[in-house]
Structure formats: C-alpha cells, structure tokens
Amino acid sequence: MFFSLTLFLYERGKLLPGLRARVRRAATPIFFAATLLIFGCTFVVGTTVAGTVLWAVGIASTPILDVAPTAQKLTYAFVTAALLVAVLRMRDLIGPRMFMSFLLGRYHKPRREERVFLFLDLIGSTRFAEERGDLEAMLYLGHAFEVLARPVELYRGSIDDYVGDMALVTWRMGPDLKDAAPIRCLFTFLDQVERDAGEWRRRFGEAPRFRAALHCGPVMTGEVGVDRHKITYFGDVINTTSRLESLAKALGEPVVVSAELLARLGQLPEGVTATNLGRHSLRGRGEALEVVGLRRSIGED
Structure with a gap:
C-alpha cells in the first residue's frame, strides 16, 4: 500500500513534480535508468514506513520488514519494474489518452x-x-x-x-x-x-x-x-x-x-x-x- 501510493503520487505529479518533469524530458535510456532508481528508492521508503507502522502498533517485532534481497526477489522486482517503466515511457511518447485508446482498441x-x-x-x-x-x-x-x-x-x-x-x-x-x-x-x-x-x-x-x-x-x-x-x-x-x-x-x-x-x-x-x-x-x-x-x-x- 505504501509503495503503490508513493508511486501513484509520483506519477500523478503530486510528489517530487520537478524531478518527475526532468526525468520525463530525458533521453529514453536515461529515463529508463532514472525511473528504475526512483522505483527502487520508493520501494525502500515504502517498506521502511510500512514496517515502522506495523512495529509501532505491535504487529511486527522489528521496524524493518523481511525484504532480504534474494536472487529470486531481485529478478522479479527488476523485471516487473522494467515492464512498468517501458509502459510508462510508451504512454509518454504517444500521450496518455491515445495510449489508453490503443490499449482498449477504441479506434x-x-x-x-x-x-x-x-x-x-x-x-x-x-x-x-x-x-x-x-x-x-x-x-x-x-x-x-x-x-x-x-x-x-x-x-x-x-x-x-x-x-x-x-x-x-x-x-x-x-x-x-x-x-x-x-x-x-x-x-x-x-x-x-x-x-x-x-x-x-x-x-x-x-x-x-x-x-x-x-x-x-x-x-x-x-x-x-x-x-x-x-x-x-x-x-x-x-x-x-x-x-x-x-x-x-x-x-x-x-x-x-x-x-x-x-x-x-x-x-x-x-x-x-x-x-x-x-x-x-x-x-x-x-x-x-x-x-x-x-x-x-x-x-x-
């Protein structure tokens, strides 16, 4: 929830709008790398906040959630984030409304x-x-x-x-x-x-x-x-x-x-x-x- 909400606010331009604007103006390779980095930082922040909240209310025994970076987790996270970044870049290149029209086959x-x-x-x-x-x-x-x-x-x-x-x-x-x-x-x-x-x-x-x-x-x-x-x-x-x-x-x-x-x-x-x-x-x-x-x-x- 914390991870998704942070990404949603970032993508809607409500969180770090200046950074988002600069990243969107960058060349595609730079956009790709920068967005993956931002997603990674967002994941760390989201899990840290979530772990702290769960620890504060007595559900978790430690404020750090169990997110040990195993090879399987890292591969899954990278592939998922890469696909998401590719979709976001495609949306930016052709426009969000046009992208949805293509996606839904409207025309x-x-x-x-x-x-x-x-x-x-x-x-x-x-x-x-x-x-x-x-x-x-x-x-x-x-x-x-x-x-x-x-x-x-x-x-x-x-x-x-x-x-x-x-x-x-x-x-x-x-x-x-x-x-x-x-x-x-x-x-x-x-x-x-x-x-x-x-x-x-x-x-x-x-x-x-x-x-x-x-x-x-x-x-x-x-x-x-x-x-x-x-x-x-x-x-x-x-x-x-x-x-x-x-x-x-x-x-x-x-x-x-x-x-x-x-x-x-x-x-x-x-x-x-x-x-x-x-x-x-x-x-x-x-x-x-x-x-x-x-x-x-x-x-x-």
Missing part, C-alpha cells in the same frame, strides 16, 4: 464522433530560425510545446500532432468539455508563457507569441498504419480549423473560434471576452462561417 474500427480541434501556431518561428539558427529554434519550439503539455493534461485534451511550429490539440465532445475546457486550456497556456516572459527572454532573447484557432464538428477517427500505428482523424472540420488559423493571421487576431463551437461550450472563463468578427468565407467551404475573437480582459492576470 481499431473507425468510428464517427464529434471533436474540438485547436490549432496553435508559434508566430515568427521562421524569423527566429534565420536569426539564431535551426538548433536554437528547435530548443525554442521544444520548450514551448513542453509548457503546453501540462495545460492539455489538466484540461483533459490530447496533443494529436506537431507539424513544424504548429501543435494540434483535440477533445472529444462530451464530459471532456466541462467548463469550456479547450478555452481554459489555451488561456492557461498563454498566461503561463506571459508569466515566464522574463525567463524566456533570458534564455532565448525573446518571449514567444502564439496564434490559435478552435472549431468543432464530426470526424471519422481510426487507427492507420502497420509498422507505425497512429490514431488519425478525417473530416472537413480539420481543414476548416486550419483555415480559421490563417484567417486569424489576416485579421490580426491572436485567438479566433467558430461561433458554433462557442455556443456549444457555454459560458466563457472569467476574464475572457468575445468579439464577433462577422461571417467569413473560407477556401473549400461553401457556407460562410461566423467567427468570434477571444481576448483576455484588460486588467486580468
């Missing part, structure tokens, strides 16, 4: 569902690369997507893909959209970047700026590939969201959302204001789409 056969899509684009990445080089640009971009991961996890989204300097995040329509989760996710991320602007400038010479577009609609979701499996989406809503992001650039708006999605999300998070930008024709779409711009209210943190 082995394509299914029709409604989803929200967020296209998040880093502004000025080409200029940044020309001025500072591709390596620095890659580190800059990687750090931005690293910051994005926490709000996406917090608000029950899933990062579907990274394409150049753009991230594609998605949510299933339903309980995952409670309290306008996609909007909260986006502004939580933007607020975090703004709070860390000084650190960004010290590290990279400038703080990043982003442009975002959100839309919703029906898609076909299914697994594709043989050597490399991927859960992918097919539907007009993805193309429309991409063109909304281009429209945001043309209008000079940092965040645009379709009025259709906004109506389905309900009340906006506190401090976020909406401005109707009218109806706009998008390439490849017959009917004009009503678009809304979102911004933080002046004076909000």
Whole structure:
C-alpha cells in the first residue's frame, strides 16, 4: 500500500513534480535508468514506513520488514519494474489518452464522433530560425510545446500532432468539455508563457507569441498504419480549423473560434471576452462561417 501510493503520487505529479518533469524530458535510456532508481528508492521508503507502522502498533517485532534481497526477489522486482517503466515511457511518447485508446482498441474500427480541434501556431518561428539558427529554434519550439503539455493534461485534451511550429490539440465532445475546457486550456497556456516572459527572454532573447484557432464538428477517427500505428482523424472540420488559423493571421487576431463551437461550450472563463468578427468565407467551404475573437480582459492576470 505504501509503495503503490508513493508511486501513484509520483506519477500523478503530486510528489517530487520537478524531478518527475526532468526525468520525463530525458533521453529514453536515461529515463529508463532514472525511473528504475526512483522505483527502487520508493520501494525502500515504502517498506521502511510500512514496517515502522506495523512495529509501532505491535504487529511486527522489528521496524524493518523481511525484504532480504534474494536472487529470486531481485529478478522479479527488476523485471516487473522494467515492464512498468517501458509502459510508462510508451504512454509518454504517444500521450496518455491515445495510449489508453490503443490499449482498449477504441479506434481499431473507425468510428464517427464529434471533436474540438485547436490549432496553435508559434508566430515568427521562421524569423527566429534565420536569426539564431535551426538548433536554437528547435530548443525554442521544444520548450514551448513542453509548457503546453501540462495545460492539455489538466484540461483533459490530447496533443494529436506537431507539424513544424504548429501543435494540434483535440477533445472529444462530451464530459471532456466541462467548463469550456479547450478555452481554459489555451488561456492557461498563454498566461503561463506571459508569466515566464522574463525567463524566456533570458534564455532565448525573446518571449514567444502564439496564434490559435478552435472549431468543432464530426470526424471519422481510426487507427492507420502497420509498422507505425497512429490514431488519425478525417473530416472537413480539420481543414476548416486550419483555415480559421490563417484567417486569424489576416485579421490580426491572436485567438479566433467558430461561433458554433462557442455556443456549444457555454459560458466563457472569467476574464475572457468575445468579439464577433462577422461571417467569413473560407477556401473549400461553401457556407460562410461566423467567427468570434477571444481576448483576455484588460486588467486580468
């Protein structure tokens, strides 16, 4: 119980969150070794605490439990921990929600569902690369997507893909959209970047700026590939969201959302204001789409 609870708190980011974040960013061999070491230390701490509790209440005669390291115990512990670490790394590489979908075979056969899509684009990445080089640009971009991961996890989204300097995040329509989760996710991320602007400038010479577009609609979701499996989406809503992001650039708006999605999300998070930008024709779409711009209210943190 003590061992499992400690591991659970660690994996949920409630125990030693800074250490967990650094280990997850490490290369796979380092991640593997470090996580095995952490699991080993957790086992020692867990058995020590458990033994002390049992000794204190008079059940055990000594505060040290009988965990003598026999060859059989060590082999069992190492193999079990190695399998667990491999599963955790796989989950991190493809995303926790995607991992569960693969594990449960949810999309082995394509299914029709409604989803929200967020296209998040880093502004000025080409200029940044020309001025500072591709390596620095890659580190800059990687750090931005690293910051994005926490709000996406917090608000029950899933990062579907990274394409150049753009991230594609998605949510299933339903309980995952409670309290306008996609909007909260986006502004939580933007607020975090703004709070860390000084650190960004010290590290990279400038703080990043982003442009975002959100839309919703029906898609076909299914697994594709043989050597490399991927859960992918097919539907007009993805193309429309991409063109909304281009429209945001043309209008000079940092965040645009379709009025259709906004109506389905309900009340906006506190401090976020909406401005109707009218109806706009998008390439490849017959009917004009009503678009809304979102911004933080002046004076909000």
